[in-house]
Amino acid sequence: xxxxxxxxxxxxxxxxxxxxxxxxxxxxxxxxxxxxxxxxxxxxxxxxxxxxxxxxxxxxxxxxxxxxxxxxxxxxxxxxxxxxxxxxxxxxxxxxxxxxxxxxxxxxxxxxxxxxxxxxxxxxxxxxxxxxxxxxxxxxxxxxxxxxxxxxxxxxxxxxxxxxxxxxxxxxxxxxxxxxxxxxxxxxxxxxxxxxxxxxxx
Amino acid sequence: xxxxxxxxxxxxxxxxxxxxxxxxxxxxxxxxxxxxxxxxxxxxxxxxxxxxxxxxxxxxxxxxxxxxxxxxxxxxxxxxxxxxxxxxxxxxxxxxxxxxxxxxxxxxxxxxxxxxxxxxxxxxxxxxxxxxxxxxxxxxxxxxxxxxxxxxxxxxxxxxxxxxxxxxxxxxxxxxxxxxxxxxxxxxxxxxxxxxxxxxxx
Amino acid sequence: xxxxxxxxxxxxxxxxxxxxxxxxxxxxxxxxxxxxxxxxxxxxxxxxxxxxxxxxxxxxxxxxxxxxxxxxxxxxxxxxxxxxxxxxxxxxxxxxxxxxxxxxxxxxxxxxxxxxxxxxxxxxxxxxxxxxxxxxxxxxxxxxxxxxxxxxxxxxxxxxxxxxxxxxxxxxxxxxxxxxxxxxxxxxxxxxxxxxxxxxxx
Numbered sequence: 001x002x003x004x005x006x007x008x009x010x011x012x013x014x015x016x017x018x019x020x021x022x023x024x025x026x027x028x029x030x031x032x033x034x035x036x037x038x039x040x041x042x043x044x045x046x047x048x049x050x051x052x053x054x055x056x057x058x059x060x061x062x063x064x065x066x067x068x069x070x071x072x073x074x075x076x077x078x079x080x081x082x083x084x085x086x087x088x089x090x091x092x093x094x095x096x097x098x099x100x101x102x103x104x105x106x107x108x109x110x111x112x113x114x115x116x117x118x119x120x121x122x123x124x125x126x127x128x129x130x131x132x133x134x135x136x137x138x139x140x141x142x143x144x145x146x147x148x149x150x151x152x153x154x155x156x157x158x159x160x161x162x163x164x165x166x167x168x169x170x171x172x173x174x175x176x177x178x179x180x181x182x183x184x185x186x187x188x189x190x191x192x193x194x195x196x197x198x199x200x201x202x
Numbered sequence: 203x204x205x206x207x208x209x210x211x212x213x214x215x216x217x218x219x220x221x222x223x224x225x226x227x228x229x230x231x232x233x234x235x236x237x238x239x240x241x242x243x244x245x246x247x248x249x250x251x252x253x254x255x256x257x258x259x260x261x262x263x264x265x266x267x268x269x270x271x272x273x274x275x276x277x278x279x280x281x282x283x284x285x286x287x288x289x290x291x292x293x294x295x296x297x298x299x300x301x302x303x304x305x306x307x308x309x310x311x312x313x314x315x316x317x318x319x320x321x322x323x324x325x326x327x328x329x330x331x332x333x334x335x336x337x338x339x340x341x342x343x344x345x346x347x348x349x350x351x352x353x354x355x356x357x358x359x360x361x362x363x364x365x366x367x368x369x370x371x372x373x374x375x376x377x378x379x380x381x382x383x384x385x386x387x388x389x390x391x392x393x394x395x396x397x398x399x400x401x402x403x404x
Numbered sequence: 405x406x407x408x409x410x411x412x413x414x415x416x417x418x419x420x421x422x423x424x425x426x427x428x429x430x431x432x433x434x435x436x437x438x439x440x441x442x443x444x445x446x447x448x449x450x451x452x453x454x455x456x457x458x459x460x461x462x463x464x465x466x467x468x469x470x471x472x473x474x475x476x477x478x479x480x481x482x483x484x485x486x487x488x489x490x491x492x493x494x495x496x497x498x499x500x501x502x503x504x505x506x507x508x509x510x511x512x513x514x515x516x517x518x519x520x521x522x523x524x525x526x527x528x529x530x531x532x533x534x535x536x537x538x539x540x541x542x543x544x545x546x547x548x549x550x551x552x553x554x555x556x557x558x559x560x561x562x563x564x565x566x567x568x569x570x571x572x573x574x575x576x577x578x579x580x581x582x583x584x585x586x587x588x589x590x591x592x593x594x595x596x597x598x599x600x601x602x603x604x605x606x
Contacts, residue, residue, distance in 0.1 A: 022224075025224075025228075025231070028231055028235075029231075032231070032234055032235065032238060035238050035242065036224035036238070039241055039247075040237070042246075042247060042249070043249050043250050043251045043399065044247060044249040046250070046399070047246070047399070052400070054267070054271070054402070056263075056264070056267055056404075058325075062204065085267060085326060086263055086267060087263075087324075104335060104338075104339065111326060113348065128367075165270070165343075165345060168343050168344065169336070169339045169340065169343055170339075185274070186270050186271055186274030186275075187274055187277075187278060189271070189274075190253070190274055190275045190278055190280070190400075191402040192272070193253075193399065194251075194253075194280065194399045194400060195399075196277075196399075196400065199400035199401065199402060200402075201267075201402040201404050202404060
């Protein structure tokens with residue numbers, strides 16, 4: 001019967017606590033929704049499954065470390081973005097170009113590596129012998145070469161961004177850079193870093 | 203009529219599911235509140251819109267990178283803190299002081315840069331020529347100089363902390379440091395880093 | 405009386421808003437639970453009170469910085485993991501071993517430091533004089549030595565992981581490494597980094 005049912009529903013067969021009137025339920029709900037909103041708007045909610053890297057160094061050993069971390073993270077399902085700045089731009093060069101450059105820019109072009117193949121080690125380089133030894137060791141131990149790691153990174157969809165400002169300062173032309181490289185500034189990096197689980201400066 | 207109304211409310215015009223008695227509603231609410239509490243107390247809730255940096259290196263190119271990132275992040279609305287340690291203290295020096303120092307401290311004072319103006323490049327420095335070239339290039343391309351970036355950082359309220367321990371080890375006096383620099387230790391940095399969206403070691 | 409009570413409960417003594425029938429309450433609850441679930445499954449919820457570091461450099465000054473940060477963070481209650489790769493493996497060596505190594509590996513063994521005691525400074529090393537001066541200064545100022553910091557790190561339960569691949573490339577035997585060091589790869593580091601509040605590449 002209706003009355004009986006209503007009573008039972010309201011009282012939950014006698015287990016209903018005294019405070020359980022609907023008005024207090026509504027207040028409780030409002031409190032809950034306010035707390036939810038606060039959580040949803042908290043800075044933590046910007047975090048995504050991402051990794052952001054600044055690649056500042058232009059040395060072979062650090063380049064290998066950067067791309068092993070990048071491909072490893074991408075293989076684990078993280079979205080990875082690499083921001084190449086200053087000497088790090090050497091990693092993503094495919095060639096040297098002297099045309100349309102002033103004397104200073106030609107000097108940088110001559111002195112800086114023309115791509116990943118000509119990077120030096122940060123220590124024990126011995127005029128290139130160290131780099132060759134590390135590359136030979138990687139081959140002997142069946143570790144992917146830097147160039148293979150870079151190709152993997154591109155296949156995995158790792159975002160590779162060249163720093164506009166560094167490119168301008170060092171006089172590096174877009175045609176000198178690998179295909180598929182994006183262009184951006186510090187805001188591009190910080191945008192990625194601010195929603196990343198980890199950020200590294202290499 | 204009252205009975206009719208109660209019945210209708212409870213049954214939601216016949217759409218009310220069977221489990222919808224108030225006791226079960228209360229249980230559900232308790233579950234929700236427990237989950238909310240867990241979310242509110244999770245480590246992620248410590249994250250704020252912050253960026254924390256250790257500036258360990260005392261070289262011009264890394265200093266420029268550090269302050270471009272710092273000012274860029276601050277312009278995007280992030281709170282930024284920079285922790286200057288070891289060679290990084292050279293960036294925030296305003297002068298050299300030899301008085302009240304022992305022989306070792308005087309040696310460090312003589313050999314380390316006396317401020318941002320005398321920093322070297324991490325590579326291709328060529329006894330200072332590289333630094334001068336980079337500074338000239340920044341001017342030619344209308345990029346703010348390191349000193350302008352540092353002034354902007356201070357205007358933007360970037361927190362600049364000198365590492366107490368490094369200052370003591372290298373015998374750097376407070377009077378040698380820029381005005382407005384705070385003092386702190388590793389706990390100062392980790393406190394900031396633990397609530398930052400990104401942390402960088404430069 | 406039952407009818408009276410039901411009516412009062414439902415109407416909350418006349419303060420009950422019009423939308424407050426139970427069916428709409430249930431819809432609201434479902435919405436709340438869906439939002440909760442989304443928060444609980446957000447990437448941010450992977451964050452723990454952790455700090456992850458890549459120690460790539462094998463220099464005394466960076467080693468000191470790494471272990472001061474590691475022990476400081478551990479003292480503040482963070483779980484810390486350090487991933488030693490490339491030159492960073494020198495920090496966690498306890499001895500050199502030449503047996504069972506090929507000529508290249510013997511060369512690396514000869515040229516790389518045999519442990520934390522023989523690390524050089526990244527600048528102003530002056531053939532080891534710089535390292536000795538920094539160590540003397542730390543002693544004079546009653547700062548824990550690198551070896552004491554490392555022992556503290558181990559006591560605090562800091563996770564120390566040797567990079568498998570680097571160990572293989574540089575031909576470093578397990579017996580050359582400190583006791584208690586784990587072995588792992590980039591996935592070990594990224595696993596830690598992805599749930600850390602801060603990640604550093606040193």
